[in-house]
Amino acid sequence: MEKNRIIMHIDMNAFFASVEQQNNPALRGKPVAVIGSAKRTIITTSSYEARAYGVKTGMTVWEAKQKCPEISLVVGDNRKYTYTSAQIMKIMLQFTPLVEVFSIDEAFLDLSGSIALFTSAERIAYLLKAQINHHFGIHCSIGIAPNKLLAKLASDMEKPDGLTVIRPEEATEVLERIPTGELCGIGAKTARQLALYGIKSCGELGRFPVEILRKRFGIIGERLHFMGLGVDDSPVIPAGDAEEVKSVGHSMTLERDISDRREILKNILQLSEMVGRRARRYNVYGKTITLSIRYADFDTSVGRQETLSCHINQSEDIYKAATCILDNLVLLQPIRLLGVRLSNLRYESNQLPLFSEERRKTFLVDAMDKVNNRYGDFTVTFGSLLDGNNKGSYVISPAWRPDGIRNVDVK
DNA sequence: TCTGGGGTCCTAGGACCC
């Protein structure tokens, strides 16, 4: 039997853009969009002033300028966002130790045990909003419900600066009018599939025979059924209890489509170094290397993986494996995007964090030396790429976490 | 003027071993 829980979901509004506006008063109250530094970039986040013009995440810069010619474009700064995020998460920890960092700008809180101390969940919401706004000038939307699924749905219902409560007894009625695609876990494709069965709302989904869902969607089918009913007993998992990361990777869209093998290798080397660096920093080794390619036509992509007999995390070894995969591929078109990922991970748990910095440096120098000796020419370019010439490779992604290996602060 | 990047989970088929 599920005990009545009180779960809160907090979503920072236009997080990256809000941080930038806070940082630069000249941007406040104005349409602002945060973009990547690479040539082929997109709108990562836009301020609410920009959204009023129709500027949305995922648009090209050109599209955004069409919608809003006076928009200020800011190249994202991952360190700033990671730092702010970590500070905000600390504020949340004042109210409960059960804080699950869901992304750089979202968190779940289990307040079931905290209500007695703070009177009510709504009061906690007001206190949180006030503190976050006071210290960081950032608004957030908060949802309160008996589980994570409904709390997330609730926080989505009023933006910006919203507070929405779904009480257990209200859940059924609320779900009746919510389209299935609004639930976290049901994307456009699944929503379309469900619509073919005449299922449009969550209410309809919950009433639909679960056997048919199971047959059509497999394991997901059962989950869909419970989602439609608003049932979700997944726990809020605090940072310390989170599962270990299962893969580490980087990918990048190139400035232009390329076919030249030397050029392709150069980019694979850079990606291998980024992946290796991150893996070594966190004392993790991987057995499987995946090389991803997206072709010029954007729609065609391939991923080829290879599992080795031992675990590696040296950039050079990753590079060698990725190169080997490339050699077995027939390239069909010029390449638009390249990616390198390390998975099948093993953690070196007996490493004291105290030594990790030292270890990291040793490994880094070691790897760079080897690369230099071995690959000559373009390594010099590569070294300078890493150290700043190639601003194009700054990583901007809302999928970061403020802590641990998913703090992707590579350049 | 085109369309970013870092992850997780699931499926389905094949290899291989007992």
Add this chain to the structure above:
DNA sequence: TCTGGGGTCCTAGGACCC
């Protein structure tokens, strides 16, 4: 000459999340 299953690992691709 025809014919087993179960288990595990691996691979490629797709859907989903931020």
